[in-house]
Amino acid sequence: MSVVRTPAEIDVDALVARFAQLYDGAPAGVWAAPGRVNIIGEHTDYNGGFVLPIALAQHTIAAVRQRDDERVRVASASMDGGAPVEFELSDMAPGGEYGWASYVVGVGWAARQRRLPVTGIDIALDSNVPLGAGLSSSAALSCVTARAWSDLLGWGIDDETVADLGRDAENHIAGAPTGLMDQLASVCGWAAHAMQIDTRAVTVNQIPFDLGRFGLSLLVVDSHTEHSHAGGEYAERRRSTQEAALRLGVAELRDVPLESLATTLDKLPDLLRRRARHVITDSARVEQVAAALAAGDDPRRIGSLLNDSHASMRDDFEITVPSVDTIQAAAVAAGAYGARMTGGGFGGCVIALVDGDAAETVAQACAAAAERGGFPAPTAFEAVPSTGATRLR
Template sequence: MNDLVDTEGAADAVRREFERVHGRAPEGVWAAPGRVNLIGEHTDYNDGFCLPMALPRTTVLAAGRRDDGLLRLHSTRGGEGRITELRVAELAPGGVTGWARYPAGVVWALRERGLPVGGADVHLDSTVPVGAGLSSSAALECAVAVAYDELYGLRLDRPETARVAQYAENAFAGVPCGVMDQMASMCCTEGNALHLDSRTLEVRQVPFDLTGHGLRLLVLDTGVSHDLADGAYAALRAGCERAAGLLGVAALRDLGGADLPAALAGLPPELAPLVRHVVTENERVGQAVDRLAAGAPEALGALLTAGHASLRDDYRVSCAETDLAVAAAVGAGALGARMTGGGFGGSVIALVREDAAEGVARAVAGAFASAGFKPPSVLEAVPSAGARRTA
């Protein structure tokens, strides 16, 4: 279950494959991680707060500039070994499909900002599971963004780079996500969770010492793939924006717990649960940061489980598999558990004491077998570093 990844070995493999595919040495190798969000789900596009951490699972890419305006993309994980060749000057939303729309979107977004970027040869590989709610798309976008930043001497700071990657996903790939995934991939540091204010992009590194407290954070991938571009996610965001307009606030972040009774009483019944989730979830983020600052990470457990109930009952983005994983994990002794990511499938995180980890994993697998679900996969989440050059 140990999920420590040999990033140096992955960088060497990607470099060698770049040389094989593109016939020359790359100018560098870069990596960007996926993430799990401890608490603060569907708050970022409401200008709210969240508490993600980077995973040791990364997208690793090798790249080198081209002077002919071509973007040539190759991936170990997709495209059946083919190179996707695109002309940078002709990139436009809707013009690229499949996985290539994420790296192409970043190059397009940089050009939309008027930045002097051109073509490149790129080869990439990834250990971030796709469709598991662990931000595989943000890892890909951020790896491309940091590579292009260095290749073309752009000198963007980390939050600005995250905004570019988010814009690429919103406007080019068609997913109306908030900025949390990209900020986590860009700004997380080893050993810490990232307390993010999605309005100001102010960040605080919060120590999250699992090992020192005899804890482990398991990621239970249900195997139910989700696609946030299918409209359900956009409908939730639109509902929150409509509610904020009706309540006369710029975003739901501007409401506190004391505002809830009056706010809920004045909203249409389909919007009230969305508002209740966002307001209470922002409060849970603050409580989580306080508990970590007090040196009590085990006290996060109850917040995780409460957050899942809110996502299930108010936001309605859970599913049978994620609900079962949470129930089975808590029933087997997990301190707390919840779905992580946008929902509609994906993964569950479970905070467990070290001596209970194997039992919790077995209990979830047994519950899935009894329900006729395909077996879940189990990863271990270790607070890891954000995007960086690796070679």
């Protein structure tokens, strides 16, 4: 049985029909926002560093209609049996209990903080972005909501502000202390490109990433060990890196020169030293990978940097788990040029840079290793860089 699978397409017409059934009328439009996979640069975004994601071909799709009151009605094909949940915008506040709908209603709250005009909306959702896999299903949800609300109410905001609204919804309403990478990747993606994002300057540099030209594929192997950004471990990593920066007397860990890394980090206790070392070196690896890709080098050359990044996440940042480590090692042993966990950690996916005709072989090796280890059976797909959040109709 094949491990590499192509995710099912979303039936947009069926979503529009479901909207009409739920809300007694047609939507004003349909929008889509993709998930993302990060090639390299983990937990660097909230430390002012660099990241290198791609937008995926998997999307969250939203059929939306403006209301003339403050009610937000939200229905998802994969949540609450598809039944709508309802909230009032006037009741939105940090610390409230909104469940998965936090990523929708939180955008309305964030828009009001910017004094943008906000009315209620009816929204029906469907998605083929895997949940809990480290592929930013939550950012896809918040960003498709922000893009739709902006278009419907004529906010006239740029891509960075759309991403900011999504991040604020996640940070303040959903309670997930993410950086800006996930949202920028969902909004700013280009086909056949990766995005080198400078999270301090909030700039996006599009880097050619056409692996097919080199006979390669980026395999995404889902461990089916779910993670959550709203959990305590993610927040603890953010606190520890902020404490390290404070002790070193810098605004952010990005400000620590790589050349003096060893002597600078000697000032920190062991735990903070290892946390800081990961962030600083992984941000530097982003620059190395981006430079190689921009120069048109054979992407096989970046494989060792992917392996180094995984080792850093495992040993210094301590965000991998046994199932993920098993899959990463199996991918490399089966011929991947490099492999690493991607996403916030504590589960999720491994990416592997493989020859295009070897994707199934590598995926089968990962599945066999997971079975031997007593872990959930992984599934896999080949990642294709795609465009960011947009209106479909």
